[in-house]
Amino acid sequence: MKQKVVSFLVSGRGSNFKAIAEKIIAGEINAELGILISSTKDAKALDIANGFKMESFFIDPASFASRKDHEKAMVNLLKKYNTDLIVTAGYMRVLTPFFVKEYRNKIMNIHPALLPSFPGTNAQKQAFDKGVKMTGCTTHFIDEGTDTGPIIMQAAVPVLENDTIESLSARILKEEHRIFPESVKLFCYDRLTIIGNKVLIKSLQ
Numbered sequence: 001m002k003q004k005v006v007s008f009l010v011s012g013r014g015s016n017f018k019a020i021a022e023k024i025i026a027g028e029i030n031a032e033l034g035i036l037i038s039s040t041k042d043a044k045a046l047d048i049a050n051g052f053k054m055e056s057f058f059i060d061p062a063s064f065a066s067r068k069d070h071e072k073a074m075v076n077l078l079k080k081y082n083t084d085l086i087v088t089a090g091y092m093r094v095l096t097p098f099f100v101k102e103y104r105n106k107i108m109n110i111h112p113a114l115l116p117s118f119p120g121t122n123a124q125k126q127a128f129d130k131g132v133k134m135t136g137c138t139t140h141f142i143d144e145g146t147d148t149g150p151i152i153m154q155a156a157v158p159v160l161e162n163d164t165i166e167s168l169s170a171r172i173l174k175e176e177h178r179i180f181p182e183s184v185k186l187f188c189y190d191r192l193t194i195i196g197n198k199v200l201i202k203s204l205q
Contacts, residue, residue, distance in 0.1 A: 003188070005032045005084045006087060007034030007087070008035075008045075012092070015173065016087075016110060017045050018048050029181060030189060031085075035054070041058050071099040072098075078103075085188070107141060110138065114138055127159065134159065138151055138154045139152040139183040150199045155178065191204060
């Protein structure tokens with residue numbers, strides 16, 4: 001099976017990027033590292049990519065006349081490096097329909113809640129403030145909506161009585177680092193089939 005090329009969009013610390021890249025480097029995911037593109041100049045993820053000897057780029061959104069122009073520059077780079085899958089790992093910009101169309105069902109994200117509950121920003125705080133007894137994280141393909149794309153995997157995390165937003169977020173992040181690499185692995189082994197808004201998973205076993 002030809003290895004797929006996995007590239008990343010980031011804006012910050014890059015912990016999910018690191019979790020996935022380490023498994024690719026270790027051969028646990030049958031894929032090649034592509035490139036990393038950051039929307040912020042001082043993103044810690046850029047340092048992590050340098051440590052992996054991985055091509056990385058800061059593409060400043062402010063230097064473009066429009067969001068579409070910014071995304072065209074990203075698409076050109078991603079295509080230059082033959083990207084098969086784009087992983088948004090803490091990417092803090094909403095992708096436009098132009099970008100989504102270019103990589104339909106090939107952009108994977110993780111959200112720190114059990115979608116469709118608590119979409120958008122500060123999902124952990126949303127769940128905490130609502131007083132739910134269970135929350136978690138969700139991997140999904142990105143579509144034109146806000147956290148509305150086809151769901152791949154979910155992991156449930158109980159909300160404990162003595163939780164703070166910080167302690168809850170830390171436990172959710174631990175599950176993110178588990179299911180995000182697994183979702184990428186399933187994609188790279190051609191185990192995901194999208195029918196409508198549902199993702200069917202064929203076991204790796």
